[in-house]
Amino acid sequence: MRGGKIIDFHTHAFSDDLAPKAMKALTEQHPEIPYFLDGTVSSLLKSMDAAGIEKSVICSIATKPKQFQPILDWSLQIQSDRIVPFASVHPADPERDEHIKQVKQAGFKGLKMHPYYQEFYLDDDSMFGYYEQVCKYDLILVMHTGFDIAFERVRRADPARIVNVMKRLPELKLITTHLGAWQQWDEVGSQIVGKNIYMEISFALDYLPPDKAKQLFEKHPADFLLFGTDSPWRDQQESLNLLRKLNLDSARMEKILYSNAQRLLDVV
Numbered sequence: 001m002r003g004g005k006i007i008d009f010h011t012h013a014f015s016d017d018l019a020p021k022a023m024k025a026l027t028e029q030h031p032e033i034p035y036f037l038d039g040t041v042s043s044l045l046k047s048m049d050a051a052g053i054e055k056s057v058i059c060s061i062a063t064k065p066k067q068f069q070p071i072l073d074w075s076l077q078i079q080s081d082r083i084v085p086f087a088s089v090h091p092a093d094p095e096r097d098e099h100i101k102q103v104k105q106a107g108f109k110g111l112k113m114h115p116y117y118q119e120f121y122l123d124d125d126s127m128f129g130y131y132e133q134v135c136k137y138d139l140i141l142v143m144h145t146g147f148d149i150a151f152e153r154v155r156r157a158d159p160a161r162i163v164n165v166m167k168r169l170p171e172l173k174l175i176t177t178h179l180g181a182w183q184q185w186d187e188v189g190s191q192i193v194g195k196n197i198y199m200e201i202s203f204a205l206d207y208l209p210p211d212k213a214k215q216l217f218e219k220h221p222a223d224f225l226l227f228g229t230d231s232p233w234r235d236q237q238e239s240l241n242l243l244r245k246l247n248l249d250s251a252r253m254e255k256i257l258y259s260n261a262q263r264l265l266d267v268v
């Protein structure tokens, strides 16, 4: 067995020719946001080897409808035992339903959405047609939730909106990111924690005091927590270290690090 059983449910990478441009553009726009890898799949694999991570989900984001096909094609090229790409269909894509169907037919497990880059509000009426297609094809939807470090603090994806979506469409396999909602953890504590809503944990443990983080982790159903890092914007090994420092019980840790993701992705 290679490096223990760990799945990182939230990473990013770009094609080898795009990676330098993409990383440069993001860094120029936001010099305050650090990064730890060069944005390629090969650097992600090296980081996974070093940290003992078996599989990573790569969450691509189509910032324009026309990016659907290049993301899908690239995702087909890079998928492997260790790399689980999620495709991306822009909510304003005129061929939205057909493209969501193609994602399923190509064998992908899910989609990533980002309410800031794709300019929508999580519980807007117009979004439910999209979510219903995701359910129809039994796909997983990884959703950026909470504020975003790179954007003005508009409440596009806050805990109240997450709850609205899940009330209206409880069968949606929605994965909230950043421990429910980035930089909105008081609201996460009062509105999300304790409910059967998946929370991936990236970009949270480096902001929250450990005792507060531990409380949120322990009050949430253990089957609904997922390890994620948001690599290359966080270091995978360091993210693991922060999680391990919480000293959660080993059964809960195993679910967070591996078996919840394994069940969702239906992998061995």
Ligand SMILES: [Zn+2]
Pocket (backbone or CB within 6 Å): 010, 011, 012, 059, 230
């Ligand atoms: Zn991310």
